[in-house]
Amino acid sequence: MPSPLLEVKDLWVEFTRPGGTVYAVNGVSFEVQPGESLGIVGESGSGKSVTVLSILGLIAKNGKVRGQALHNGQDLLKMSRQELQEIHGREVGAIFQDPMTSLNPIMRIGHQITEAMLIHELCTPKEAKERAIELLNRVGIPNPAQRYNDYPFQFSGGMRQRVMIAIALSARPTLIVADEPTTALDVTIQAQVLNLLDELRQEMGMSLIIITHDFGVATNHCDRINVMYAGQIMESATVEDLITRTANPYSLGLLDSTMEIGHGKRPIHPIPGSPPSAMKQYAGCAFAPRCRFATQRCGTEKPLLRPIEAEHDVFCHHAEEVMAYGTAQLYA
Amino acid sequence: MVLPNSMRNQGEPLLKVVNLTKTFPQGRTAFKAVDGASFEVAAGETLGIVGESGSGKSTLARAVLRLYEPDEGKVYFDGVDFTALSMDALRAKRRDIQMIFQDPLASLNPMMTVQKAIEDPLIIHKIGNPRERARRVHELLELVGLDPAAANAFPFEFSGGQQQRIGIARALALNPKLLICDEATSALDVSIQAQILRLLQDLQAQLGLAYLFISHNLAVVEHICDRLAVMHHGKIVEYGNVEAIFSHPTQAYTRTLIQSVPVIPRMGRRALLEARFAKNALSASSGETAAD
Numbered sequence: 326m327p328s329p330l331l332e333v334k335d336l337w338v339e340f341t342r343p344g345g346t347v348y349a350v351n352g353v354s355f356e357v358q359p360g361e362s363l364g365i366v367g368e369s370g371s372g373k374s375v376t377v378l379s380i381l382g383l384i385a386k387n388g389k390v391r392g393q394a395l396h397n398g399q400d401l402l403k404m405s406r407q408e409l410q411e412i413h414g415r416e417v418g419a420i421f422q423d424p425m426t427s428l429n430p431i432m433r434i435g436h437q438i439t440e441a442m443l444i445h446e447l448c449t450p451k452e453a454k455e456r457a458i459e460l461l462n463r464v465g466i467p468n469p470a471q472r473y474n475d476y477p478f479q480f481s482g483g484m485r486q487r488v489m490i491a492i493a494l495s496a497r498p499t500l501i502v503a504d505e506p507t508t509a510l511d512v513t514i515q516a517q518v519l520n521l522l523d524e525l526r527q528e529m530g531m532s533l534i535i536i537t538h539d540f541g542v543a544t545n546h547c548d549r550i551n552v553m554y555a556g557q558i559m560e561s562a563t564v565e566d567l568i569t570r571t572a573n574p575y576s577l578g579l580l581d582s583t584m585e586i587g588h589g590k591r592p593i594h595p596i597p598g599s600p601p602s603a604m605k606q607y608a609g610c611a612f613a614p615r616c617r618f619a620t621q622r623c624g625t626e627k628p629l630l631r632p633i634e635a636e637h638d639v640f641c642h643h644a645e646e647v648m649a650y651g652t653a654q655l656y657a
Numbered sequence: 658m659v660l661p662n663s664m665r666n667q668g669e670p671l672l673k674v675v676n677l678t679k680t681f682p683q684g685r686t687a688f689k690a691v692d693g694a695s696f697e698v699a700a701g702e703t704l705g706i707v708g709e710s711g712s713g714k715s716t717l718a719r720a721v722l723r724l725y726e727p728d729e730g731k732v733y734f735d736g737v738d739f740t741a742l743s744m745d746a747l748r749a750k751r752r753d754i755q756m757i758f759q760d761p762l763a764s765l766n767p768m769m770t771v772q773k774a775i776e777d778p779l780i781i782h783k784i785g786n787p788r789e790r791a792r793r794v795h796e797l798l799e800l801v802g803l804d805p806a807a808a809n810a811f812p813f814e815f816s817g818g819q820q821q822r823i824g825i826a827r828a829l830a831l832n833p834k835l836l837i838c839d840e841a842t843s844a845l846d847v848s849i850q851a852q853i854l855r856l857l858q859d860l861q862a863q864l865g866l867a868y869l870f871i872s873h874n875l876a877v878v879e880h881i882c883d884r885l886a887v888m889h890h891g892k893i894v895e896y897g898n899v900e901a902i903f904s905h906p907t908q909a910y911t912r913t914l915i916q917s918v919p920v921i922p923r924m925g926r927r928a929l930l931e932a933r934f935a936k937n938a939l940s941a942s943s944g945e946t947a948a949d
Contacts, residue, residue: 368846368847368848368849369846511709511710511873512709512873512874512875512914512917512918513709513913513914513917515917516916516917516919519919538846538847539847539919540847540921541876541918541919541920541921542919544919544921544922545919545920545921545922546919564922568921568922578848579847579848580921581851582847582848582850582851583847583876583921584850584851584854584874584876584877584879584880585876585920585921586875586876586879586903586915586918586920587879587903587920588879588880589879589899589900589903590879590880590881590882590883590899590900591880592855592858593851593854593855593858593880593881594851594855595848595849595851595852595854595855596848596851596852597852599816599818599819599849600816600846600848600849
């Protein structure tokens with residue numbers, strides 16, 4: 326197996342606030358292989374964004390980070406701000422949910438696209454402009470040479486997200502991090518943007534991390550998925566295994582809660598209860614209070630993320646039982 | 658205008674909207690947000706209205722209630738022509754239609770306790786004494802799956818899903834016949850969205866409510882609606898039975914909308930790859946345009 330592009334080991338993130346401590350990420354380990362598309366799926370507060378933002382050094386000052394994040398053998402968490410800046414844009418590109426607030430409103434988009442190339446001194450200004458126009462064309466913006474001089478407000482939401490993608494790609498990074506990249510977009514535009522990301526990833530051989538709450542997005546655009554809950558990885562599997570051999574009760578409940586097309590009007594079976602408080606530390610499994618498979622053990626003893634089969638890790642004492650139940654239900 | 662009773666009894670729909678149009682001034686010209694929309698909602702059924710942002714679906718809902726004064730068209734509710742009523746008469750009649758919104762926190766008064774928020778409509782319509790109203794609030798909180806002790810708390814103390822439950826309790830206080838849900842679950846997390854949709858389904862079965870369910874999410878709409886109206890640029894471009902529309906959309910726009918929804922491939926790898934291949938072939942052949 327080739328060495329991973331990114332290797333996160335036992336990552337913990339907590340935020341100190343006047344009201345107490347927020348335990349956002351509680352011991353997360355995962356890898357991203359070269360050329361792979363990894364989905365991190367979870368609901369708000371599950372720690373999916375904080376996991377990735379902390380690796381990039383982009384969390385607020387009151388955040389404390391422990392663990393390792395090895396990128397080409399170097400630990401990103403030990404890097405100074407200056408060293409990280411060498412990585413940002415050049416090695417890792419980022420795309421966020423709201424393209425309007427991520428773009429500089431008073432800077433022409435052409436300058437925003439060339440910025441990373443010029444900061445990293447990858448080419449001359451003339452070459453940067455040529456590449457920017459080429460990128461605008463590639464992400465599907467009509468009349469790229471003219472649009473090069475436009476401001477963000479002159480673009481629609483979907484077009485702005487395309488500009489964001491062009492910026493993220495400009496310095497040819499090996500990894501793109503996309504945090505809810507299409508959540509703010511209409512469904513037809515969402516499909517276009519995600520398909521574009523797929524194509525570009527394959528064309529340029531990049532790795533991609535998509536952070537999303539939407540199983541539909543993750544299962545269609547990722548190779549592997551980590552399901553997160555309460556700052557932990559509940560299940561990590563290939564898309565196929567996660568769907569057909571689900572072994573964690575929360576993954577199963579979330580899949581059941583995801584509305585899908587093609588099933589007609591039917592009753593919905595939600596997960597009971599509310600998401601856990603991040604201000605609390607759990608002795609056992611944080612999902613136990615909402616879990617129909619939970620036993621006494623789950624309340625007192627924290628499970629480990631353990632392999633249940635090849636390339637399939639599960640955080641649950643009752644994973645075997647859950648998988649048997651889920652597969653029976655699927656093929657019923 | 659009141660329709661003759663004979664008409665009302667013979668399956669007259671609960672809500673009948675005819676050729677509704679709402680225009681907003683835009684510089685020197687006018688922007689038609691809703692353009693000649695006609696539809697019906699029968700008692701106890703759910704009509705979905707889907708469309709992308711700016712398609713006019715929320716304006717349509719507001720024009721039905723005359724929160725925006727429509728330029729043209731008629732709205733009959735329970736046989737009464739809403740568009741012909743005086744404001745006072747409209748207010749009295751409008752208690753039978755209630756609305757829930759996308760952002761539950763923004764739609765609840767932050768200074769009002771849950772008790773006050775839910776009993777407010779009863780006070781406005783001068784219903785019951787304080788003790789009766791307190792009992793009704795207790796009943797409503799239980800109905801929407803909240804602890805009645807919640808009555809003394811303020812909205813910010815609750816999670817998003819619980820806040821939406823409070824919004825629903827308030828909307829149900831006056832025993833409405835029709836509930837307009839304007840993106841009522843769009844701001845909620847996946848598991849909480851499922852809970853609120855289940856609650857709406859249960860309430861409909863229990864109370865015989867009709868829903869006008871506005872959403873951009875086709876999968877959600879398919880789960881809970883009987884019939885569907887698809888909006889595009891202010892017009893209803895497709896209207897009919899949900900199953901029929903999803904299996905045989907007649908409009909290219911509806912087809913695009915349906916195909917854009919990511920489907921979870923719940924089968925083996927082979928089928929998964931085939932599904933992806935088919936999808937790529939589809940987007941290649943339709944010559945997907947970047948214009949939006």
